[in-house]
Amino acid sequence: MENSPTSRGRFGDFGGQYIPETLMNAVIELEEAYDHWKDDPQFVAELDDLYRNYAGRPSLLYYAENMTRDLGGAKVYLKREDLNHTGAHKINNALGQALLAKYMSKTRLIAETGAGQHGVATATVAALMGMECVVYMGVKDMERQALNVYRMRLLGAEVRGVASGTGTLKDAVSEAMREWTSRIDDTHYLIGSTMGPHPFPTIVRDFQAVISAEAREQILAAEGKLPDAVIACVGGGSNAMGSFYHFIPDEGVRLIGCEAAGRGIDTWETAATLNTGSVGIFHGMKSYFCQDSYGQIAPVYSISAGLDYPGVGPEHAMLHDSGRAEYVAITDDEAVDAFEYLSRTEGVIPAIESAHAVAYAMRLAPTMTPDQTIIVTLSGRGDKDVAAIARYRGEDLHD
Amino acid sequence: MTRIKNAFTAADGSRKKAFIPFITCGDPTVGTTEKAILAMVAAGADLVEIGIPFSDPTAEGPVIQEANIRALAGGVTTDDAFDLVARLREDGVEIPLVFMTYANVVYSYGVGRFAARGAQVGLDGVILPDVPFEEKAEFDEPLAAAGLELVSLIAPTSHDRVRQIAAASKGFVYCVSSLGVTGVRTNITTDIGAMVELVREATDVPCAVGFGISTPEQAAAMAAKSDGAIVGSAIVRILAEHGEDTMPYVEEYVRAMAQATHAA
Numbered sequence: 001m002e003n004s005p006t007s008r009g010r011f012g013d014f015g016g017q018y019i020p021e022t023l024m025n026a027v028i029e030l031e032e033a034y035d036h037w038k039d040d041p042q043f044v045a046e047l048d049d050l051y052r053n054y055a056g057r058p059s060l061l062y063y064a065e066n067m068t069r070d071l072g073g074a075k076v077y078l079k080r081e082d083l084n085h086t087g088a089h090k091i092n093n094a095l096g097q098a099l100l101a102k103y104m105s106k107t108r109l110i111a112e113t114g115a116g117q118h119g120v121a122t123a124t125v126a127a128l129m130g131m132e133c134v135v136y137m138g139v140k141d142m143e144r145q146a147l148n149v150y151r152m153r154l155l156g157a158e159v160r161g162v163a164s165g166t167g168t169l170k171d172a173v174s175e176a177m178r179e180w181t182s183r184i185d186d187t188h189y190l191i192g193s194t195m196g197p198h199p200f201p202t203i204v205r206d207f208q209a210v211i212s213a214e215a216r217e218q219i220l221a222a223e224g225k226l227p228d229a230v231i232a233c234v235g236g237g238s239n240a241m242g243s244f245y246h247f248i249p250d251e252g253v254r255l256i257g258c259e260a261a262g263r264g265i266d267t268w269e270t271a272a273t274l275n276t277g278s279v280g281i282f283h284g285m286k287s288y289f290c291q292d293s294y295g296q297i298a299p300v301y302s303i304s305a306g307l308d309y310p311g312v313g314p315e316h317a318m319l320h321d322s323g324r325a326e327y328v329a330i331t332d333d334e335a336v337d338a339f340e341y342l343s344r345t346e347g348v349i350p351a352i353e354s355a356h357a358v359a360y361a362m363r364l365a366p367t368m369t370p371d372q373t374i375i376v377t378l379s380g381r382g383d384k385d386v387a388a389i390a391r392y393r394g395e396d397l398h399d
Numbered sequence: 400m401t402r403i404k405n406a407f408t409a410a411d412g413s414r415k416k417a418f419i420p421f422i423t424c425g426d427p428t429v430g431t432t433e434k435a436i437l438a439m440v441a442a443g444a445d446l447v448e449i450g451i452p453f454s455d456p457t458a459e460g461p462v463i464q465e466a467n468i469r470a471l472a473g474g475v476t477t478d479d480a481f482d483l484v485a486r487l488r489e490d491g492v493e494i495p496l497v498f499m500t501y502a503n504v505v506y507s508y509g510v511g512r513f514a515a516r517g518a519q520v521g522l523d524g525v526i527l528p529d530v531p532f533e534e535k536a537e538f539d540e541p542l543a544a545a546g547l548e549l550v551s552l553i554a555p556t557s558h559d560r561v562r563q564i565a566a567a568s569k570g571f572v573y574c575v576s577s578l579g580v581t582g583v584r585t586n587i588t589t590d591i592g593a594m595v596e597l598v599r600e601a602t603d604v605p606c607a608v609g610f611g612i613s614t615p616e617q618a619a620a621m622a623a624k625s626d627g628a629i630v631g632s633a634i635v636r637i638l639a640e641h642g643e644d645t646m647p648y649v650e651e652y653v654r655a656m657a658q659a660t661h662a663a
Contacts, residue, residue, distance in 0.1 A: 004536035018502050018529045020458050021564070022554035022578060164464060165455060174457045181458070182579030184556060281502040281529070282455065294477050295507030296454040 003286070009198020012321065014314035017197040019284045022181045030188075031199040033104045038206065043103065050095045051210065054128065055085045057092075059211075061218035061375070066345045067365075074228065074368035076361055079215050079377045081239065082350065086121045088380030089208060089239045090192060094121035096207030098129055101188035108132040108187045112176040114141055114169030114235065115306035115353060116148025117380050118192030123157035133157040136176045140167035141305045148384055166299045169235070169309045173283055193236025194313035197284030201313050208242025215375055216246045223373055229254040229364065232377040233356040234327065235271070235307035237316045239379035244325060254326065256364075257316060258356040260302035261329035271300035272329040273312040274320045282310075287317040303332040303392065306353040306380075330356040336392055338362055339382060351380030352389065402495040402523045403548055403570040406445040407605040407626050416622040417445035417571075418657040419607055421499060421631035422638070423466035424449050425475025429483055431643055433490075438650040440492055443657030448526065448629065451480045451500035458501075458528040460582030462632040465639065477508050485520040497524035497550065497570070502538070510538055514545035524548040524570045532564050543569070553598065554578075555589040565601035572598050572606040574625060582632045584611030592624045615659030622663035630656060 113119030126133035338359035548570030609629030
């Protein structure tokens, strides 16, 4: 079946703008503003200054020597997005979109959040730029990421719990979209991942592409050659899209996205969209979704609130179908093992989301040779997950 | 004349105000939905919107969200909704029946297959609140090929888009009265008259107003400025309150609303 010829923002068959008419002028206005400002010298300089002097960019490309020695194969480098201000890659996009919103004279930001990292990043930039901020978060996620809820409130944001559906990220996105239809004039919806209606998947990818722009330079400086593989975790897919983007033309570089298999892709308790889902239309985009045969969106599961989403960004859907990127599934057990492994081996506690990427690197590196290199994006730090991992291991520790 | 156009046309050929109730298929059972629609028809409904439930209805307020949850919990499927329309036609219902659902429900069924099955059972049109003008050809072309009309929506934020949307509209234009999601509102502040004027400059397709309408006074006021009034949440709330025993309440409510609309 053909997409409509008037449709905008396509990645192959995927993407588009499947949203209520009420929001159409808002996304058109956003696209026009983005096209106008993205290459404007003042906008670029201001964002670059924020990246350097507020977020702490460039982030390190760290050679994980202990891990490399222990795994006995390819050299493993970690792209340390966990060292950014607020502790994750989410700040890259939050700063970019908030600055754009400011240039558009918006005074209020709304956002959805899963693990809370995007909510914290949005609350942070709202505080910095003097904007009002409301974050939607599933009630189940508020419980498993209680620390981040308090951080957002500390930063001056209002956190609204979403009890509908599964009380997770999907429902937070739905509720933020509903809220946006009721208040558009002064409000920018700061979507946290490479998803939703056009132009969001492109805007978020562009702001996150700083990850691969830096990593490409850094690895060339360190090794004098491109990496053999780039590995990142995929929920909606923003850190992975950012990690892949500048390597896409480099055909020798394997791009590997790690989805959350939850309790396994052969169970219902999974969030591995590209591994188990089918093409559909939801949250403004045509892409892959976990759904039943009637198109009802599935109640997905992962230990990681940030990957617990039944869809994936449209550009990943395209990269999946074209074969340019590979998408593997990592179970809760593997991710928790990797979480503990990286903590002990390198003294780096990764976010449970990022631990999915670490887990695959642990599987892949031993199959490769010492002259080969892997870049693993550590999208965030794991402080927020410590209590949940303790509970997973049977210790009754609460935030 | 299509059945939808007929619903907006009086016996003498002049334009008539239409009252359009909405109901979620399978809330709480398909049997209840069938009886409720028969009650609505008896009470003077001119067209009925039947919601095929979706797990994540992003354009709906809490009342219709909950109806979707109840219906899906009862196991209702897209095929059940088609079967319902077939039975309503067997029951002798002659007014137009349209589905209101989300893009993914139609896409996952296969748009061509959905259109063919709709035509077979006597469906007249489809409303997809998450399919704007730019994305509509993908749905409109297969539906039109089967003789079904895809209803276009305009919103208070549409401004310069109204003319383009209206000029390409079919069936009727669904004029969204307010910002936000579906649900009962005390006041409707949008200048509906101005929106309808813009539609009429571009097309003679009828234009009905929905979102937020619950009282006969509101229905009359909206219908006076347009070609009809659409009511969803208020009816769903009656069903939620009375369950299987709801028919007399639905009939009484729809009768009052239809009378107020027709007299506008």
